[in-house]
Structure formats: structure tokens, C-alpha cells
Amino acid sequence: MTTTERSSTSTIDWTTRSVSVCGGSVSVLSGGHGAPLLVLPRDNGHPPNHDFLDLLAARSTVYYPWLPGFHASNPEEWEWLTNFRDLAIVTRQLLVALGVDRVNVVGLGFGGWLAAEMATMGHDLFATMTLVAPMGIQPRHDYILDQFLISTESYARAAFANDEAFEAIYGAEPDFDQLESWETDREMTSRVAWKPYMYNPTLARLLAAAPTPTLIVWGSADRVVPQECGELYRSALPNAKLQLFPGAGHALDLEQPTALAASVAAHLNAVRA
Amino acid sequence: MHLMYFTEQPMAAWNPDSAALDEISIGKGRKQRVTALLHSNKYFDPVAGGRLYNERLDEYQLVEEVGFDGIMLNEHHTAPFCMSPRINLFATLLARLTKRVKIVLLGNPLPIWDSPVHLAEELSIIDMISGGRLVSGFVRGGGVENIQANANPLYNRERFEEAHDLVIKAWTQPGPFRWEGKHYQFRVVNPWATPLQKPHPRIWIPGVASKETVIWAAQHRYPYIGLNTNFDLSQKIKDLYIGSAREVGYEPGPENFGQLLQCHVAETEEKAERNAKQFMWMAGEFTGLAHPVWGSPTGYGSRSNRKSLIEIAGGRRPMTVAPPLTQRRLEHTFVWGTPDSVVKQLKHVLENNRVGILALWGNDGNINHEDSMTCIKLLGQEVVPAIRDYAKELGLQSPMEANAPISLDLTPKDQLSPVAV
Numbered sequence: 001m002t003t004t005e006r007s008s009t010s011t012i013d014w015t016t017r018s019v020s021v022c023g024g025s026v027s028v029l030s031g032g033h034g035a036p037l038l039v040l041p042r043d044n045g046h047p048p049n050h051d052f053l054d055l056l057a058a059r060s061t062v063y064y065p066w067l068p069g070f071h072a073s074n075p076e077e078w079e080w081l082t083n084f085r086d087l088a089i090v091t092r093q094l095l096v097a098l099g100v101d102r103v104n105v106v107g108l109g110f111g112g113w114l115a116a117e118m119a120t121m122g123h124d125l126f127a128t129m130t131l132v133a134p135m136g137i138q139p140r141h142d143y144i145l146d147q148f149l150i151s152t153e154s155y156a157r158a159a160f161a162n163d164e165a166f167e168a169i170y171g172a173e174p175d176f177d178q179l180e181s182w183e184t185d186r187e188m189t190s191r192v193a194w195k196p197y198m199y200n201p202t203l204a205r206l207l208a209a210a211p212t213p214t215l216i217v218w219g220s221a222d223r224v225v226p227q228e229c230g231e232l233y234r235s236a237l238p239n240a241k242l243q244l245f246p247g248a249g250h251a252l253d254l255e256q257p258t259a260l261a262a263s264v265a266a267h268l269n270a271v272r273a
Numbered sequence: 274m275h276l277m278y279f280t281e282q283p284m285a286a287w288n289p290d291s292a293a294l295d296e297i298s299i300g301k302g303r304k305q306r307v308t309a310l311l312h313s314n315k316y317f318d319p320v321a322g323g324r325l326y327n328e329r330l331d332e333y334q335l336v337e338e339v340g341f342d343g344i345m346l347n348e349h350h351t352a353p354f355c356m357s358p359r360i361n362l363f364a365t366l367l368a369r370l371t372k373r374v375k376i377v378l379l380g381n382p383l384p385i386w387d388s389p390v391h392l393a394e395e396l397s398i399i400d401m402i403s404g405g406r407l408v409s410g411f412v413r414g415g416g417v418e419n420i421q422a423n424a425n426p427l428y429n430r431e432r433f434e435e436a437h438d439l440v441i442k443a444w445t446q447p448g449p450f451r452w453e454g455k456h457y458q459f460r461v462v463n464p465w466a467t468p469l470q471k472p473h474p475r476i477w478i479p480g481v482a483s484k485e486t487v488i489w490a491a492q493h494r495y496p497y498i499g500l501n502t503n504f505d506l507s508q509k510i511k512d513l514y515i516g517s518a519r520e521v522g523y524e525p526g527p528e529n530f531g532q533l534l535q536c537h538v539a540e541t542e543e544k545a546e547r548n549a550k551q552f553m554w555m556a557g558e559f560t561g562l563a564h565p566v567w568g569s570p571t572g573y574g575s576r577s578n579r580k581s582l583i584e585i586a587g588g589r590r591p592m593t594v595a596p597p598l599t600q601r602r603l604e605h606t607f608v609w610g611t612p613d614s615v616v617k618q619l620k621h622v623l624e625n626n627r628v629g630i631l632a633l634w635g636n637d638g639n640i641n642h643e644d645s646m647t648c649i650k651l652l653g654q655e656v657v658p659a660i661r662d663y664a665k666e667l668g669l670q671s672p673m674e675a676n677a678p679i680s681l682d683l684t685p686k687d688q689l690s691p692v693a694v
Contacts, residue, residue: 148420148566148570148571149310149311149420149564149566149567150299150564150566151299151300151564151565151566151586151587151588152586152587153300153301153587153588154298154299154300157301163301174587176580176583176584176589179583179584179586179587179589180579180580180583183571183579183583183586186571187427187571187572190425190426190427190570190571190572191425191427194423194425194427195423195425
């Protein structure tokens with residue numbers, strides 16, 4: 001186990017460990033105190049700064065994995081993993097390996113889709129779900145932004161309402177290591193979500209049997225996943241509410257960490273009450 | 274020497290100004306014109322298209338009349354630089370419209386099609402109708418080809434190799450048999466049509482120097498055709514091919530190598546030069562202007578080449594663009610002029626590259642039908658005979674003249690002596 005400093009301002013002791021799952025290894029960042037909370041990242045990985053995690057860790061024990069096959073997870077070990085539902089099964093087995101049960105989950109975009117798939121696989125897996133602009137359900141009127149037609153940097157920029165918000169996290173010109181990390185992420189995304197792109201046609205039907213109390217949040221300026229998907233998720237899930245963040249983009253956790261963390265806390269409190 | 278004619282079948286009626294209207298963003302503050310994939314097909318004119326397709330057929334028939342050995346065909350998708358999106362369509366027409374020339378497909382993009390069995394059938398029919406004149410090349414397809422067909426670029430090479438194995442089996446082993454591969458599964462493989470040429474048509478592999486493809490071609494004993502490669506690159510390809518061939522037990526000769534060159538001939542130097550400029554019709558990029566991530570999508574290229582692709586896609590280094598005309602002439606990747614001047618230049622190419630297959634790419638851009646016909650006539654009457662004689666002097670034989678084995682699998686085992694490396 002190694003200690004990892006999340007950011008110079010972080011007051012949380014974050015540690016990274018490698019966990020064996022299905023013959024491969026998954027790196028997991030963890031820190032904080034309280035009930036376990038799993039955070040599932042977007043398809044373009046872990047950002048360099050993540051105040052949102054610190055805010056969550058103030059009242060939860062946060063587990064934040066690098067998804068199998070994505071950057072920093074030994075991608076070569078996961079070439080066999082070729083569909084999204086397998087990714088959900090592996091992530092579920094990761095929870096078993098971590099020894100956490102009835103975990104709260106916050107899924108960010110692609111990670112939100114992952115959480116939703118996992119929720120269809122057992123009623124008692126999650127105590128609560130917070131889905132932040134998740135992919136996974138096909139929009140009826142528009143399309144999920146196709147990253148394969150644009151550069152990895154353009155795709156990362158599209159997750160923010162504007163360039164200033166992107167550059168506050170990644171800088172004006174991300175370095176080669178960041179570009180390479182995104183390239184690795186994109187390779188795994190190609191493997192599990194190439195076709196159909198970023199949705200599972202059967203997911204909405206399966207979610208009907210997922211009673212997990214769920215908060216769905218969406219930025220009104222999301223340029224990656226159409227806002228209509230928020231309503232589709234809300235009507236597919238039997239126990240869900242939808243909250244809009246005016247003016248925010250897809251990467252809500254990076255643009256408005258404090259407001260989003262407060263929404264998560266309120267959701268957890270409401271379920272606990 | 275096998276001498277063949279090639280054209281990309283350009284949409285000569287296309288207006289280059291239309292590309293300016295299809296500018297796309299390729300990152301913060303950077304825009305680029307595109308002439309492929311997202312370049313709208315509203316700029317396609319089917320009336321002109323009908324005329325151009327028929328003009329090409331007339332040109333191909335003249336190619337046979339004037340004495341070429343073969344006609345090389347290719348295909349591309351969603352771009353005006355190539356009007357042929359299904360190579361087998363023109364091959365079928367030529368199977369009937371011509372009587373003597375080889376129909377050389379360079380090639381069918383294996384990974385983008387979901388049914389190699391269907392492909393094996395189509396090729397067999399072309400081979401039968403043509404009386405056994407098919408040379409069936411295969412390619413991986415460019416990034417744009419893969420994206421437009423929604424074929425996952427990550428599996429491009431795996432699909433290429435598996436589809437190839439399935440086509441060969443469908444051609445050579447009696448059906449029915451079952452195929453349970455990684456990318457293709459068929460309950461019953463039993464195509465009624467099989468090739469006239471036995472065991473199967475020759476296979477040639479074209480490319481622009483992807484190392485893995487050169488090695489794969491050498492390991493299968495398939496001739497490798499360099500597409501507009503300059504002397505340095507052609508030599509590197511040759512060295513890699515020869516090393517890989519020796520490892521599996523044979524010594525390659527000129528019959529294992531081919532070269533495609535842009536080559537335009539006219540009655541005067543001035544006219545040839547004027548038309549040569551048409552080969553630069555897409556701002557110097559003859560495969561069309563595209564976003565770098567379309568040309569080489571994630572997973573399409575080898576990991577060893579990844580650093581430069583990441584930097585290009587991220588706008589950290591400029592895209593590779595085709596060299597200007599003057600450089601192409603100096604590098605002998607493009608020869609133009611009167612027949613005498615072209616013969617001299619081509620002789621120099623043969624002395625350097627020592628290939629047994631030479632493809633001459635005769636027209637491009639909006640070179641008109643009349644000038645294309647003149648080019649073909651002059652090539653056939655004056656260039657082809659001179660080059661054929663010179664190739665004989667140099668001992669450059671085609672795979673057919675050398676009676677080379679069709680593949681490594683079809684090489685008698687006692688003729689192979691692998692060299693350990």
C-alpha cells in the first residue's frame with residue numbers, strides 16, 4: 001500500500017492499493033472516514049485535481065478505482081474484457097475483493113452507466129446511487145457525443161461548459177502524459193462501448209428491477225450526454241429523482257464540486273432518515 | 274515484369290472550393306478543411322458521376338487494347354478522391370469487358386466487411402467470369418474506411434488476419450465446414466461458387482510500410498506493393514521483407530516486390546506538367562484531408578508508433594502531408610512528361626527498386642477524359658514496351674513469369690530452409 005497525496009490542499013490521507021480481480025489487477029484510491037462510498041470515474045480517467053473526492057471523504061470512506069483496462073490499471077491485463085456488462089461484473093467483483101458491502105455509489109458519466117448496470121445485477125449491492133449525467137440509455141431525440149470523431153483533448157474539453165472550466169483543471173495545453181493517458185482510456189472505451197456507442201438497448205428495461213434510491217443529476221449545459229437522458233433514467237428507475245444544475249457541463253464534479261457534494265450528502269441523509 | 278494501370282477514379286467534377294465549406298474544429302482555436310468522412314455528399318453530382326464511371330470503363334478497355342498486363346483497382350469511402358466504394362463491382366464489369374488483362378484488386382479491405390464468406394464467393398465469380406484473371410489483394414482499410422463501416426479499429430489487424438484465413442479456407446477446402454473464430458462465426462461455410470484458378474488466385478498485398486503488414490506479407494510469401502513509397506522507404510520495406518522471408522525459409526526476388534507510382538504522360542512536357550498539378554488536387558494530400566483521429570483511430574496502429582500519433586492527434590506536431598510536386602519528382606514517386614522522358618525516369622526507378630510489378634497511376638484530379646485516354650495511349654504505345662524490354666535486361670520477372678509459388682502454404686516443404694534469427 002502506498003500513500004498518495006491527492007492535492008496540496010487535501011486534508012485527507014489518500015492511499016492507493018492494487019486489488020486482484022479476475023486474474024487482473026485494479027488500482028484503487030481510498031481515503032476518508034464513514035460509510036463506504038464508491039466513486040466510478042468517467043471514460044477519460046482520473047483528473048489531476050479532484051476536490052470533489054475530498055469533500056466526499058469528509059464524511060465517507062471513498063473508494064475510487066481506475067477502471068479495469070483504463071490508464072494506470074495495467075491495460076494489457078484487460079484485453080480480454082470486451083463488453084460493457086463484463087466491465088460491470090468485474091467492478092462488482094472488485095467490491096467483493098475490497099470487502100465492502102451495501103456501498104453508496106457515485107457514478108460520473110461513463111461511471112454512472114457502470115453503476116446502473118451493476119444495480120441491475122442485485123438489489124442489495126448499493127445503499128444509494130448518485131448518477132451524474134450517465135451514459136447508458138439511448139437518447140430519443142439527440143445523440144451522445146461521439147468521441148471517436150474528435151481528439152481526446154477535444155472530448156475532454158467538451159465535458160466542460162466552457163474552455164476556462166476545462167483549463168482550470170487540466171491547464172491550457174495538457175502535457176504528453178495526459179494525452180497518453182487519454183489514449184489508453186480511449187482504447188478501453190473502444191473495446192467496451194464501440195457499438196452501439198455508449199448505450200445498452202436493454203438497460204432501461206432492466207433498471208425497472210433496481211429499487212436502489214437514486215439521485216440523478218444533470219448539468220443544463222452538458223455537451224456530452226443529452227439532458228433528455230436524465231428524464232429517461234428517472235422514468236426507468238422505480239425510486240429516482242432528478243436534479244438539474246443550471247449552466248453546468250458534463251463534468252459536474254469538476255465544475256461544481258461543492259454543490260454536487262452537497263447534493264450527494266443530502267441524498268444520503270434523506271435515504272438514511 | 275507485370276505492368277498495370279491504375280486510377281483512383283477521382284470525382285473529377287468535384288469543386289475543391291466545397292472543402293472550404295466543410296471546415297471542422299480540430300482543437301482549441303484550430304480549424305481544418307476536410308475532404309473525407311464528414312465532407313458532405315451534397316457535393317456529389319450523380320449526373321457527372323454517371324458520366325465519369327462510364328469514362329473510366331472506356332479508359333480501362335483502352336488500357337487492355339494498348340498492351341498493359343493488368344488493371345489495378347482500389348476502393349475508398351466517403352470521399353471525392355475515389356469514386357469506387359466497392360472494388361468488386363468494377364472488377365465484375367471488367368471481368369466481362371476485358372479479355373486478356375489481369376484484374377488486380379489492391380485490395381479488398383477485409384476488416385470492414387462482416388462476411389468474408391460472401392467476399393470469397395464474389396471473388397470466385399469474378400475469377401470465373403474473367404477466365405481466371407483475378408489477382409486478389411487484401412488491405413486493412415484506412416481509418417476512415419473503418420469508421421464509416423463502424424468496424425472497431427481496435428480489432429482491425431485481428432479481423433484482417435482471421436478474414437484472410439477464412440477466405441483461403443473457403444477457396445481451398447471443400448464445404449461444408451464450420452467456423453468459430455474470435456471475430457467471425459459461421460454455422461455453415463459452403464459457398465457454391467469457388468475460384469477457377471486452383472488452388473486459388475494469387476494474392477498481392479499493397480501498403481505504405483506498416484511494418485506488421487510487410488512482415489505478414491513476407492511470412493505468407495505474398496508480393497508486397499509499395500504505394501507511392503520513395504527509394505528510402507522502398508529499401509526499408511525490402512530489407513524487412515527479405516529478413517522475414519528468410520526466417521520462414523525462402524529467398525525473395527523481384528517477383529516478391531511491386532511499386533505503385535504516379536505517372537502522367539502527355540504529348541508535351543508543358544501539358545504533362547499542367548496535368549501533374551492535378552495530382553495535388555486535395556491540398557497536397559492525395560488520400561483526402563481528414564482529422565488525424567480518423568486517419569489513425571485509437572488502436573488502429575501499432576503501439577510502437579503511438580507516441581507520434583498521439584502528438585499529431587493532439588495538435589502537438591503537424592500532420593504528415595504529402596510532399597510537393599517538386600519533391601515527388603526528385604524522389605521518383607511521381608514521374609511525368611513526354612513518353613521519352615517518362616521512360617528514362619521509370620528506368621531509374623527499376624534500377625533502384627528492382628521490382629517485378631509496376632503500377633502506373635495515370636490520372637487524378639480533374640484531368641479530363643481526353644487527356645486520360647491520351648496518357649493511356651502513349652503509355653501503352655511507347656512506355657510499356659520500352660519498360661518491358663528494360664525489365665527483361667534487368668532480370669525483373671513478375672510472379673507469373675517467375676512461376677513463383679502462390680503462398681508459403683503452397684510452397685513445397687522441401688524447397689523451404691528457414692534461417693534462425
